[in-house]
Amino acid sequence: MVDFVTPNIDYHAFAPEIILLSTLVVLLLVDVFSERSQALLPTIAGLGLLAATVPVLTLAVDGADRTMFGGAYAVDGFSLAMKALFLVSGYVVVLLSTNYVAEGDYYEGEYYFLLLSSLLGMTVMASARDLVTIFVALELLSIPAYMLAAWRKRDAKSNEAGLKYYLMGVFASAIMLYGMSLIFGVTGTTILAEIGAAIQGSLATEPIVSLGIVFVIVGFAFKVSAVPFHTWAPDTYEGAPTPVTAFLSVASKAAGFVAILQLVVVAFYGATDAYQPMFFGLAALTMTVGNLIALRQTNVVRLFAYSSVAQAGYMIAPLAVAGESLGSRDQAISAIVVYLVVYAAMNLGAFAIIITVARKTRSAELDSYGGLFQYAPGLTVLMTVFLFALAGIPPLGGWFAKFVIFRALVTPGTGAGYVLAVLVGVNSVIALFYYARIAQSMWMQPVPDGDTTPVRVPQALAAALAITAIVTLVLGVAPGLVGDLGDMADFVALP
């Protein structure tokens, strides 16, 4: 029996989470006690998120790695980079939601409360280095998201979105918990670093360990919507309120990748035979199936659902060669971090356009984008930038993200790496076809209903567009910025 020791709490390291938590409380109080200050809610949420990035920056400047609770909670380069990504994309999602929620007769206070709760779960996830902490973080970020997906409560599709997401998510959690229990049973610890040490040895080939690893990864494959665990994504994306879809496809997916990276790199790293073939299959299937189905979509949001499935495939790919050497592991981490950052900017930007255009057309069907260039040239050009950035055409941001994925795949010089690199190349061409179809509709087709009144862009959406467009363009020309971020994202106490 070990005596209870009061844990040593580093308040600087916790500052982002503390600020988020205080913002949550303020949001609730304002919502309850002041009927007339509803308009303030998005401002409070946004400011809270921006305030939370301040300690992230000071921690990054400080540069020291901090671990707490016996290694269960770590603040290192990787976790800071990912926290910054979550907070900034959360801020953009608040901007996307401002008009949507206010004009749509939805509950406002609760919306922002849940959004920030989910973000709190994500920031915790970025630091979680313990199976239990990871699970708690996962639930904290998922449960609010289930409710947000069903936020348009009078719409049957939105209900379906929420319910489907909830059922699939809970199912995945159960599988994952089972896997975790197997790993705990064999290694006798929940701390990732200690599991890693145990698995480096003879345990690496133990079947029960492999089974546990596979189950845990399957659980997160649901979260990042990897094929064949992607079936919830299209319906949920289409039915959920569009800002929530943007949130799910960017922040929630990133959180899944954060968890996978931590588990693979810190805990399971020794068991290459268990995870490398699995990620190879997941990556190849995810990008190919996602892209092929996206080709046939006629609804832009659904198309983006499949496109985001395919994008997840590119991000999984480097993990299939991460176990070859420490060098290829570091390149895989850096590539995934870079991809997540660039992808967040491109995808949020595209959703900002979808939301803006839907304010006029009341539709997300591909046909409704016809002739957009004639009455909204600015929006068309921006959407084109985001689309071709997603397709990876230089000099827009996406090319560098694809490039680092290629680099991570080619570096180890293994057959599997080259095969995946060629697959990513072929898939980029397939993907271009459907991204270009949207561009084609906007630039080259007539306006379907002849209504060419200009689209009004509210301030919040304009700000979101400005942020995402600038990031997408600047990272395309000066990719060194995000490249450095990728290199900075190292894990505490890893060789």
Place this chain on the structure above:
Amino acid sequence: MEDLLDSWGPTAAVFLPVVGAALMLVVPKAQEQLHKTIALVSSLAVFGVLIAIAGYFDYAQGGTLQYVVDQSWIEAINVRYILGIDGISLPLLLLTGLIVPLCVIYSWNHLPEPRNAKAFLILVLILETGMVGTFVAQDLILFFVFFEIVLLPMYFMIGVWGGEQRQYAAIKFFLFTLFGSALMIVSFLALYFLASEPTFDIRALPELTGDISRTAQLLVFGGMFMGFGIKVPMFPFHTWLPDAHTQAPTVGSVILAAVLLKLGTYGFVRVAIPILPEAAIEWAPWIGLLAVIGIIYGALGCLAQTDMKRLIAFSSVAHMGYTMLGISTLTSFGLNAAVMGMVAHGLITGMLFFVAGSVKERYHTLEISRLGGLLLSAPRMGWILGFCSMASLGLPGLAGFWGEFPAILASYQPADGLSVELFRTYMVIAAIGTVFAAGYLLWLLQRTAFGTVKEEWKGHPIRDVEWPEWIAWTPLLVLIVAIGVYPNLVFGITDSGVGNALAPLAQLAGG
């Protein structure tokens, strides 16, 4: 002045069009004249910079890179911003610098539907940045980025301002090229890791690839071959070209024919052959084979066409075949012929597309069977068409001759290690191709320019060449004659540059 040019010349030439485009972004769409003026001024400024560069260029040292800029760009992956100009790139740069302002001038009163001068000219300027950038980049990744930049503007140019089948043609063009470049970037990366020292520096790589295994060399060259070969385009990847050319607006066709196709052939000369000489020798017979198939196939394709623009497009396939044949001999003679072929084809076919565009504007059709009697209804335009056809079929004394004839001659004696018999067979086939070329061009001329005016055009006066057309065309016509009479204008620049590109190969044969 010279110092400023030395350090900023190439950079200015690459980015001046972007500055112009950025300026145009803030000018309202209604001010068409202002847009045209900005586009003209910025493209002329680029041409001015390039002329100054050519003026201070040290022709005695054409083989070494001049105006070198070497700055760090993406440190994380060792990618640098390296620009440089040598005897191979200079003629192509000047060609690009000349063609773009001429296209802007031609657009003055020939804006294709749905007009929108602002968007159209911005795209032309972005294209120019991509083209100039590709010709000056000396880092593989930088080269790749510029190589790709041209895709988007051309896609929109064809897709928005093109003909009936424009959307199909635009996406076909885009997908074909992107497929090639995806394999190309994987090859570049493989090169980076396989070289004895990881770098993307095109200047350094030829020295560092000696230890790469033969199989790896062949595969990497194969990836680049796909990237460049599709762009050229070589048979059997040429199918995007007739569609893209036929559907593109006139200015798009001109830029596509005059410069974009050369990005592919230039890639072979600049990147593939110097960096992987061993693989080049292995691949050369196959490249030569595809080249002569392209020559004959393109010519036969021409004979079957009923649309004037499509016919010119197929003739491009044949002409690029000569260029590739010259490259595949891997001799200094052949490479000189290839660069000459690129310039000559740029001038002549660019000109032919200009004429085709003007014919289309007047007749609203390019169906050869509906045209006829151009010499009667618009004599000046008819003569220009005749002149360009003669140049294109390789009449001695005009530029086209110096592209075709030396390429054929070069295959008489290919580089060491290549089968002489095989290349002499190619030579005979290529020579037969010139006969076909004369056939289809003269037949085209006979059906469009000669004869009497068709019944349906009686009573429709056809406007002859107008002033923007004169301004846009005269420089090209003059250059076709000038290079034809004095080919050293180009050979004098390229000769030493070509020697440099072949140095690794010579080293291989010597050692």
